[in-house]
Amino acid sequence: MDTSTAWRKWVERPEQLRLRHIVFQLHLWIGVIAGGWMLVMSATGSVLVFRDQLAFMPGLDALLFLHTSLLIGPAGRAVNAIGALALIALCATGVVIWWPGHAHWRRSLKIEWRANFPRVSWDSHSALGFWLFLFVVMWGVSGLYLSRPQLFDSLYRFDPEDRITDRVLFALTTLHFGRVNLVTQMIWSLVGLVPAVLAFTGVFICCRRVMFHKSSNPKHASH
Numbered sequence: 001m002d003t004s005t006a007w008r009k010w011v012e013r014p015e016q017l018r019l020r021h022i023v024f025q026l027h028l029w030i031g032v033i034a035g036g037w038m039l040v041m042s043a044t045g046s047v048l049v050f051r052d053q054l055a056f057m058p059g060l061d062a063l064l065f066l067h068t069s070l071l072i073g074p075a076g077r078a079v080n081a082i083g084a085l086a087l088i089a090l091c092a093t094g095v096v097i098w099w100p101g102h103a104h105w106r107r108s109l110k111i112e113w114r115a116n117f118p119r120v121s122w123d124s125h126s127a128l129g130f131w132l133f134l135f136v137v138m139w140g141v142s143g144l145y146l147s148r149p150q151l152f153d154s155l156y157r158f159d160p161e162d163r164i165t166d167r168v169l170f171a172l173t174t175l176h177f178g179r180v181n182l183v184t185q186m187i188w189s190l191v192g193l194v195p196a197v198l199a200f201t202g203v204f205i206c207c208r209r210v211m212f213h214k215s216s217n218p219k220h221a222s223h
Contacts, residue, residue, distance in 0.1 A: 011102055020097060027093035028209075031202035034086040041067065041083065041143070042196035049178055049189045068146075081147035087140035087195070094129050118208060125201040132194050139195065142176035145169065 006017065014020050044067040047054070054060055062071075070076030100108050109130060111123040129136070145152055152169060159165040174180065178188025 010099070014097075014099055014101055023093050023096045027090060027097055028202070028206050030086050030089055030093070031199065032206050034083055034090070035199040035203045037079070037083040038087065038195045038199035040070070041080075041139075042193055042199070045139075046189045046192035049185050049192065052179065077147050081144055081151075084140050084144035084147060087136065087143065090198075091133065091137045091140060094133075098126060098130060100126075118204075121201040121204050125198055125205060128194050128197060132191055135191050136195060136198070138172075138175050139192075142172045145172055146176060 009016050010020075044063055048060075048064060048067055051060065051064070065071055068077065068080070070079055072079075098108060099105065108123075108126045111127050112119060115123070149169075155165045155168070156162055178184045178192075
């Protein structure tokens with residue numbers, strides 16, 4: 001297939017491209033594997049945005065320990081780093097597979113609430129992933145930094161005085177928590193639930209595809 005044909009298919013019928021199919025499968029299974037981790041990080045993070053205001057609440061330290069190290073210390077932080085990389089990979093692959101073709105792209109920007117549950121799940125996954133993409137990428141990158149800050153040490157090589165790098169990493173940390181003022185905390189707490197929604201809808205979509213494939217496969221048909 002020449003470049004012009006591939007580009008025309010991408011614009012008009014991207015589902016016909018084998019590369020997109022491969023990326024879709026990659027996105028699907030990374031999401032299934034990381035889905036539980038995303039649910040935990042999303043739910044706990046949305047509460048911990050208000051950590052200062054909820055300092056009196058019993059059990060908050062345990063919630064923080066769960067969020068930062070999954071209650072297992074250094075090994076948990078390593079898992080968080082892997083989860084953050086998975087989230088970044090989901091964003092990268094999601095960019096590729098989101099495009100539905102020029103005839104349908106507007107439909108991928110909204111949720112048809114009157115449709116059946118599978119359709120609402122698909123629309124929610126697609127629309128939320130598009131509109132809140134930058135938030136999810138930010139949490140992936142900042143989560144990786146907070147879990148494994150040494151991975152970002154190479155940035156200092158390009159900044160002899162360390163000032164710019166320090167500012168960027170500090171800003172990344174601030175963005176992760178969103179504790180600028182009460183308004184940003186409320187926004188971060190609400191939007192922080194989006195990865196959980198994406199995880200749930202993604203796993204649902206995957207399970208439904210697997211079940212549908214089995215039911216349509218003659219080997220799995222009832223006799």
